[in-house]
Amino acid sequence: MASVDFRGTKRDRSRINLNANDDRMFWSKRFGITSEQLIEIVLRAGSSPDDVQKVLRQQHSLDLRASRYWIS
Numbered sequence: 001m002a003s004v005d006f007r008g009t010k011r012d013r014s015r016i017n018l019n020a021n022d023d024r025m026f027w028s029k030r031f032g033i034t035s036e037q038l039i040e041i042v043l044r045a046g047s048s049p050d051d052v053q054k055v056l057r058q059q060h061s062l063d064l065r066a067s068r069y070w071i072s
Contacts (some may be wrong), residue, residue, distance in 0.1 A: 017045045031056060 017023040028035045045051040
């Protein structure tokens, strides 16, 4: 799905464009991560927001398991 950004150009929400600063800022804020973390995940998992979200969920799951409060 494409939407119009503040400059009137169309933005493709189905892919994360690491070359566009405003795209990196948008997706970083959306996922609650830094721009550097976003770049690392996109380079590893691909530019699909769904793929990035899967990686973040996996990382969150692993972080919880490493916690001393993890109950299996």
